[in-house]
Amino acid sequence: MVLKRVSQMLFLGLMLSVVFSVSSQAQGKKSEPDFSTYYYQRKSLFDVLPDRPGEIVFLGNSITDGGEWAELFGNSKIVNRGISGDITPGVLYRLGEVTRAKPSKVFLMIGVNDLARGVSPDSVVTNIRTIITNIRRDSPSTQIYLQSVLPVNPAFTIFKNHVNKTGQIREVNARLKKLGSEKQVMYIDLFSSFSTADGYLNPDYSNDGLHLTGKGYLLWKSIIEKFL
């Protein structure tokens, strides 16, 4: 009877240790958040690129990713840290790579993919507040430029979860403007210049209601070049 109980306890202990070990392995595999394969391709590239003094970082999602910023401004200190599809938690997760270089400036635009996934304007702005706090903490001399989320245009149908978010984008931008005053960070209103009277992304600057054509990048440049 005692022997049986001992053997039961041994068996239980063995099973527990097996379960624990499998669970640890599963956690080991799951140690990275579930961002896209493209996210990790870009992040792993950013991680191995050399940091240079005085970097100017363009940080954001596909709209930043699609730009050729150093060429556009004729300034080789500018680096592209855009990742197509990125969201505010994605920026937070890779922010160490950005601040490690102690960049002179960061131009941030993020949030439309969060909204497309149904995240609230409040959560988006909360995460952007944390992004600013963390940049300030880890690289205090970096000048931060907080760019508005661009308008979208529901007349286009490819990105239907994005282009119906005009109301939420307006709300995020109103809160970002406040956040800028509160944190003494320069807020840059791109929304007004890119939108029609209805508040939609002007089709002169986009062929899909979300992303920019060359003419759009030229407009962006004309608005922010005084800050470079």
Next chain:
Amino acid sequence: MVLKRVSQMLFLGLMLSVVFSVSSQAQGKKSEPDFSTYYYQRKSLFDVLPDRPGEIVFLGNSITDGGEWAELFGNSKIVNRGISGDITPGVLYRLGEVTRAKPSKVFLMIGVNDLARGVSPDSVVTNIRTIITNIRRDSPSTQIYLQSVLPVNPAFTIFKNHVNKTGQIREVNARLKKLGSEKQVMYIDLFSSFSTADGYLNPDYSNDGLHLTGKGYLLWKSIIEKFL
């Protein structure tokens, strides 16, 4: 009777002119080939970026697009002319933008998306031959580097139409090597360095069997930096 025939002819003429006009309009709208919206975003950006003397062009699809080449090599003359999803006809269609700058060098890698769509190795190489011919014609002093198509890895399943093309990729590369000798263009074998003994993309350099992580871009750099 005569009146009826005249009215019939008038009606016929009217219908023909309507049909012709509608068809012209349709053709007018269809005047650009049916590449992706992303293709036209990138192309329209490339078209407005300033040309600079001595440009070194990295020309290709997503694998080129995903790189930050100027940063990787610490050389601000390098420009990224990659378009995710691009195929050989896409490169041909936008080649004027590349040659207009009279670049000092062009590093070309293209073809895996053509193969994924079922295009034959023969057609891919025929189009690459035309790309070389057109660069030579429009910018004779440009040094062309013809890079092999990279291996793929069928153990990954995201890009299933790409990663099962090992045989066709080998065939394209064998033909590109010949084409290089024939045209006196430097052929660069990246395939061997990136592949396992089985000829598959080494998972040390990729997280999806098709695209590269940072470690992959570092390997690429180590192979070609002597040509920059």
